[in-house]
Amino acid sequence: MKSLLLTLLFITVTTLSFSQEVSYGVRGGLNVSNLDFDPDPTFNNQHRNGFAFGGFVDYGVSDNFSIQAEIQYSAEGGKADELRADYIQLPIMARFGLGDKFTVGIGPMASLKTWEERDGFATFTFSGVGGLEYMITDELFVDARVHYGLSNILDKDLTDVEAQNTTFQFGFGIRI
Structure with a gap:
């Protein structure tokens, strides 16, 4: 019985290790971002156009699912x-893969502010992120995402006003 369990465990691990694929890449994007205040501000709150860039590791768990x-x-x-x-x-x-070209994704996102000269902002925030990716070739892709702020980006010790980021991101990238 023990050897049967060890054999099944060995087959399972071997099968999973062959079906797993790790890919790396870089992506960049354009942001359309806005702050949602509570209570509503008395000033004109306009969106900001910005950019994003970075790298990723995609760990394939199965043919249609990855982290x-x-x-x-x-x-x-x-x-x-x-x-x-x-x-x-x-x-x-x-x-989650939807055929050969499309992938949808969803998950959490942690953010750390990068500037020090502006007081009043929280150092660490959380958001939810979701998006759709389209593979142009085996390496090149375009994607669209939304980041929805789940935590207050303003320092609660300095103000009673709360604000969350909402960002739409349109990106492009390459898998290496």
Whole structure:
């Protein structure tokens, strides 16, 4: 019985290791970002156009499912100088293949602010991220994502106002 269990375990591990594929790559994108305030601000809150760039590791669990971890720089926040919020972000997405060309993904994202000169912003925030990717070739892709802020980006010790980032990101990349 023990040898049967060890044999089954060996076959399972061997099968999983052959079906797993790890790919790496880089991506860049354009952001359209806005801050959602509570209560609503008395000033004109305009969106900010920014950019994002970074690298990723995609760990294939099966033919149609993978886990992708990224590290990226992203320029977000509002248009006014005092509302700009730039981050180093770590999105981790569960990705599901829809045929040969399309993939959808969803997951959490942690963000760390990158500037020090502006007081009033929280150092660490959380968001949810979801997106759709289209493979142009075996290596090149385009994607569209949305980041929805789940935590207050403003320092709660300095203000009673809350704000969350909402960002639409249109990207392109290459798998190496």
